[in-house]
Amino acid sequence: MDITERTAALESFFMCSRTEAEKLNAAMTLVRYHHRDTLAHQGDLGSKLWIVLDGLAQLHIIGVDGQIKLLAAHGPGELFGAFPHERVFIADVTARDKLTVLEVSTSTMADLLKEGTRIGNGLSRILGRQFNAVLDRMAARITLTATGRVYSELLREADEQNKISPTPIIAALALTAQTTRETGSRAINALERRGIIRRNKSGLEILSRSMLENLIV
Structure with missing residues (x-):
């Protein structure tokens, strides 16, 4: 994926201008992971955010029965990591199949949000969709x-x-x-x-x- 494609993806994800998308892209690093690669370990102090371009990232946690449980999964256009400040990860984050992400530090993302209102609005929409997805999974688990x-x-x-x-x-x-x-x-x-x-x-x-x-x- 070249710079033009990455910028277009960010413009679509955040519903921001091309200039704002270019600013986001310039602050981020493209990283590719293979199946079962680990992005973060449970208990690590996190200071990064990831935006998924392709593939799926899964968050796994050990349940009270000692079994591995899936806490959440994030696909293209979704965001996960430490936000709005550094925090300890509560789960292992691993790649399912091949995973391509844009990586940015938590502090840099916070600065970008101060500078771009539409970037902040886009982020709120992304997080809102993810929140609803979590509720859907919780409802499915119960019902x-x-x-x-x-x-x-x-x-x-x-x-x-x-x-x-x-x-x-x-x-x-x-x-x-x-x-x-x-x-x-x-x-x-x-x-x-x-x-x-x-x-x-x-x-x-x-x-x-x-x-x-x-x-x-």
């Missing part, structure tokens, strides 16, 4: 069955053509849905048997979105 959460995650990961590429890793999908790998595998197999989804070389395709939506209970 949906484990299988229903797996199906909901499939819909969330699908693109406008109802395709998921590459094929989701069952263990990762189950972790995102806050359930076991066995439950996730059974849920996916049941959909394949009913002809609701289909695997192919490029990934997974949802053949009947309406049928899948009706199974989310």
Whole structure:
């Protein structure tokens, strides 16, 4: 991704002017991570922010039962890290598959927000969307069955053509849905048997979105 593409992405994410996007880009560093690379460890003192350009970053925490739990996940256009000031990370932050981010120090971001009103407005919209996503996940955890959460995650990961590429890793999908790998595998197999989804070389395709939506209970 070149400078022009990065600037255009920031302009879209923050809904700011090209000049403001260029200022953001100049203050940030492009960093690429591979699958399972760690961006931060639980207990570290954080002083950076990351904006996702491509891929997915996951925040994992150890539950009271000693099992790894997914606290949150951040995709393109989302922001995570230490803000509005330095803070101790409450979770490990790792890359799922390949992850491309723009990295900026917390203090630099704070200075940019003082200089650009529209950058601040854009940041508030980004955080607002992420807050709503967290509430949706909390509601799903309370109201949906484990299988229903797996199906909901499939819909969330699908693109406008109802395709998921590459094929989701069952263990990762189950972790995102806050359930076991066995439950996730059974849920996916049941959909394949009913002809609701289909695997192919490029990934997974949802053949009947309406049928899948009706199974989310």
